[in-house]
Amino acid sequence: xxxxxxxxxxxxxxxxxxxxxxxxxxxxxxxxxxxxxxxxxxxxxxxxxxxxxxxxxxxxxxxxxxxxxxxxxxxxxxxxxxxxxxxxxxxxxxxxxxxxxxxxxxxxxxxxxxxxxxxxxxxxxxxxxxxxxxxxxxxxxxxxxxxxxxxxxxxxxxxxxxxxxxxxxxxxxxxxxxxxxxxxxxxxx
Amino acid sequence: xxxxxxxxxxxxxxxxxxxxxxxxxxxxxxxxxxxxxxxxxxxxxxxxxxxxxxxxxxxxxxxxxxxxxxxxxxxxxxxxxxxxxxxxxxxxxxxxxxxxxxxxxxxxxxxxxxxxxxxxxxxxxxxxxxxxxxxxxxxxxxxxxxxxxxxxxxxxxxxxxxxxxxxxxxxxxxxxxxxxxxxxxxxxxxxxxxxxxxxxxxxxxxxxxxxxxxxxxxxxxxxxxxxxxxxxxxxxxxxxxxxxxxxxxxxxxxxxxxxxxxxxxxxxxxxxxxxxxxxxxxxxxxxxxxxxxxxxxxxxxxxxxxxxxxxxxxxxxxxxxxxxxxxxxxxxxxxxxxxxxxxxxxxxxxxxxxxxxxxxxxxxxxxxxxxxxxx
Numbered sequence: 001x002x003x004x005x006x007x008x009x010x011x012x013x014x015x016x017x018x019x020x021x022x023x024x025x026x027x028x029x030x031x032x033x034x035x036x037x038x039x040x041x042x043x044x045x046x047x048x049x050x051x052x053x054x055x056x057x058x059x060x061x062x063x064x065x066x067x068x069x070x071x072x073x074x075x076x077x078x079x080x081x082x083x084x085x086x087x088x089x090x091x092x093x094x095x096x097x098x099x100x101x102x103x104x105x106x107x108x109x110x111x112x113x114x115x116x117x118x119x120x121x122x123x124x125x126x127x128x129x130x131x132x133x134x135x136x137x138x139x140x141x142x143x144x145x146x147x148x149x150x151x152x153x154x155x156x157x158x159x160x161x162x163x164x165x166x167x168x169x170x171x172x173x174x175x176x177x178x179x180x181x182x183x184x185x186x187x188x189x
Numbered sequence: 190x191x192x193x194x195x196x197x198x199x200x201x202x203x204x205x206x207x208x209x210x211x212x213x214x215x216x217x218x219x220x221x222x223x224x225x226x227x228x229x230x231x232x233x234x235x236x237x238x239x240x241x242x243x244x245x246x247x248x249x250x251x252x253x254x255x256x257x258x259x260x261x262x263x264x265x266x267x268x269x270x271x272x273x274x275x276x277x278x279x280x281x282x283x284x285x286x287x288x289x290x291x292x293x294x295x296x297x298x299x300x301x302x303x304x305x306x307x308x309x310x311x312x313x314x315x316x317x318x319x320x321x322x323x324x325x326x327x328x329x330x331x332x333x334x335x336x337x338x339x340x341x342x343x344x345x346x347x348x349x350x351x352x353x354x355x356x357x358x359x360x361x362x363x364x365x366x367x368x369x370x371x372x373x374x375x376x377x378x379x380x381x382x383x384x385x386x387x388x389x390x391x392x393x394x395x396x397x398x399x400x401x402x403x404x405x406x407x408x409x410x411x412x413x414x415x416x417x418x419x420x421x422x423x424x425x426x427x428x429x430x431x432x433x434x435x436x437x438x439x440x441x442x443x444x445x446x447x448x449x450x451x452x453x454x455x456x457x458x459x460x461x462x463x464x465x466x467x468x469x470x471x472x473x474x475x476x477x478x479x480x481x482x483x484x485x486x487x488x489x490x491x492x493x494x495x496x497x498x499x500x501x502x503x504x505x506x507x508x509x510x511x512x513x514x515x516x517x518x519x520x521x522x523x524x525x526x527x528x529x530x531x532x533x534x535x536x537x538x539x540x541x542x543x544x545x546x547x548x549x550x551x552x553x554x555x556x557x558x559x560x561x562x563x564x
Contacts, residue, residue: 056322063296063326064260067288068249070319081253089250096249100261 023147024155030141031159037134041165044130045087048123049076052090055116060107065097087127088168094124095171121171128169138162190550192217193277193560195268196228197289199246199257200236203440205357205468206283206307209336212358214239216543227271227290229259243267243290251288252308258289265293269562272298277560279303279550285330286323295326299563301554303332303546306340306352332553334546337467337487353549356491357468358542361534364447364475370413373452377409378517381453381478383446383469384460386418386437392459392483393418397426397435398506399459403514404431410517415441415449450476454523455516458482461504467491470498471537474530479523481512497533498526 055061056070072093079086107113145156196210207228214224224239229246236242243264246257268290278301282291285304295302333352335341341352373379380400384391393414400412414423415438424432441449450456456478458470467488473480480498482488492498499516501508516523535541
């Protein structure tokens with residue numbers, strides 16, 4: 001009889017162990033995904049600011065627009081008061097530059113303009129996507145970490161609690177969807 | 190002379206640079222010169238006859254806040270047309286490093302160009318990023334003016350070269366006489382503040398803390414504030430029972446601004462920095478208001494080292510409370526300070542300042558010919 005109880009106890013404990021380690025594995029995978037998303041977001045932001053800087057110093061634009069863009073891009077790369085704020089400011093600067101009347105027409109046919117503009121547009125789209133996917137990963141990871149099992153067994157280990165990255169990253173102002181009404185407006189045609 | 194002035198910030202919102210440009214334009218016209226100003230503004234905006242609109246300004250993040258600027262090829266072509274029509278002897282741009290009309294004017298013009306630098310720019314790294322772009326346009330400037338030492342050192346640090354120091358001007362006469370606002374200054378004493386309430390560098394929180402210290406001992410003391418910002422945020426910084434002794438005027442007209450300066454017993458300038466010149470101080474001096482100001486370099490200079498106004502340790506509410514209290518209790522000292530200020534402010538009158546500016550034009554113009562369109 002006691003042998004039977006012992007066997008049951010061993011079995012239950014064993015199954016619990018398997019379950020806990022399975023959950024820990026899941027949390028681990030979530031953190032890995034989060035890490036990858038963070039990396040992609042960093043890369044996208046960096047690409048956007050360096051392309052903006054490139055456009056600013058290309059000589060294609062008038063100097064006032066160039067200075068505006070250069071300063072915003074530079075601030076985004078080495079923010080003085082919060083990265084989210086600096087990146088949002090870069091978005092707003094880009095929006096102001098792109099929404100000049102006839103912007104596209106005035107640059108048409110100039111050497112290298114087409115390439116830089118479409119590169120910048122694609123970099124901006126990349127930021128939008130990377131941020132969305134990163135915040136998705138944050139939400140899932142946060143939820144998983146808050147479950148009682150994860151909290152009791154400290155399954156997340158020493159990994160820091162992930163935080164959402166909130167910026168204004170839309171190339172069109174809120175409430176004014178692009179021509180296609182899509183998330184990725186094609187401002188440059 | 191035919192003089193073209195370029196204002197980089199929108200004409201439709203009051204601001205230091207705009208006030209400077211309009212004051213200078215009027216003073217130059219009083220001297221018999223022909224003046225045209227180009228500034229960002231809507232085509233149907235209500236403008237003085239000497240201002241040419243360059244189209245609507247776009248709000249963009251710049252230098253830590255949102256500025257209303259005009260940039261882009263279309264703005265540049267407006268400037269080009271204005272230059273052609275104006276046929277100027279000298280082109281005078283203001284704040285040429287700001288990404289707006291002044292920079293565009295340097296870009297499209299050739300010939301005698303004078304530039305005035307207004308702000309001290311602490312964000313040297315950002316400026317550094319834009320420097321190669323700025324350099325080619327700013328190289329064309331043949332005479333530079335700085336309104337204060339801080340603006341001059343910014344220039345020397347970032348762009349090399351030097352500048353002539355010519356202070357900001359004020360129409361002293363317009364400030365000398367005005368009816369105080371109804372019920373002011375009153376018998377219990379009134380402290381005054383002029384400037385944006387939501388700009389931390391203007392130091393309103395320091396004055397509010399000082400007022401909170403002083404008010405319990407001085408039952409009649411009131412605080413009169415004029416400037417843009419959220420009233421609730423300001424009142425929240427003062428204990429409940431004192432709140433009805435804080436009078437908020439909001440943003441006021443030019444005329445009420447002067448009346449406000451005549452309505453106070455002590456004018457307070459608690460700025461903590463970023464102020465390259467201290468225009469409000471000069472306005473207060475011209476109005477004959479006794480002044481208590483932070484001990485900033487620029488303020489110390491304008492107030493003649495404390496002779497024309499009391500200085501207190503920058504950022505110290507206790508220092509401000511002590512200095513303001515001393516003045517409130519001593520009408521004789523207030524009269525002495527006001528008289529010294531009225532005397533000191535004369536060198537800031539536009540008639541004097543504009544004469545110095547014309548000397549710069551004369552030094553630059555003959556050698557460089559007329560203003561032409563380069564691009």
